[in-house]
Amino acid sequence: MTDSLPATSPESATVEAEVLQDARLWRKDGWTARVIKNEDDDGWAVEMIKDGEPEPALVGPWTMGRDKKNPKPLDTGAFNTLVKTATEVLRRHEQQLHAMLHKRVSVSVAAGDIDVTLEIVPDEYEPYAVLTALDVFGEQVGQQRVAPTFKLTKACATAWAEGGFGRID
The missing domain is CATH 2.20.25 (N-terminal domain of TfIIb)
Known part of the structure; x- marks a missing residue:
């Protein structure tokens, strides 16, 4: 009788570790979206951080959930939109720096x-x-x-x- 091992390889375990999809924290494709408490008021904000960068590329307001206390959970559409927006912000920053x-x-x-x-x-x-x-x-x-x-x-x-x-x- 042989021991049965999980069907995951070290490569797939690494890929799985890179993708995280939680209600307030998503990590995928080199980006992390994190819903945080807005320090300026009672609302929520979301920050987008590119892997390897010390500072967020984008911080913006985040929608309240139905209970009007907790944040709306992150989802695929919101994450993709945030990645696109943060990428554009970085691109514009690079263009401005180049122009300077x-x-x-x-x-x-x-x-x-x-x-x-x-x-x-x-x-x-x-x-x-x-x-x-x-x-x-x-x-x-x-x-x-x-x-x-x-x-x-x-x-x-x-x-x-x-x-x-x-x-x-």
């Missing part, structure tokens, strides 16, 4: 059309920025390290190009 760290202006000078980019490197100890000039063929024609607070404008890009891409103070 990468600037580009185009100028026309005697030598031709030039694209000037400013790439800010937000190093924790020594942040800096790099100003780069590219010609119409995408070839680098000038580069200069500048302060991370440097403001890239058409006027300063034109002056830099007309000055032969020398040092900017």
Whole structure:
């Protein structure tokens, strides 16, 4: 007689451990939704946390249940909507950060059309920025390290190009 073992493999046990579907806590596909007491009033809130992140990507109000005391339980539709919304919030945050760290202006000078980019490197100890000039063929024609607070404008890009891409103070 042989001992019967459960039909789950270590792989399926790992997958099962990653999926949690409770009334106030869902964990699936790299996201955790948790219904929490709203600190500002008597209501409830839901927070969405992406796996590996220390802070929630999204915190919002959550619907009260029928008894008007306890929160409405999480369900598949609500969880999927929360994941979609939180993903969009993160995407917009990444786009905003990219826009803050990468600037580009185009100028026309005697030598031709030039694209000037400013790439800010937000190093924790020594942040800096790099100003780069590219010609119409995408070839680098000038580069200069500048302060991370440097403001890239058409006027300063034109002056830099007309000055032969020398040092900017």
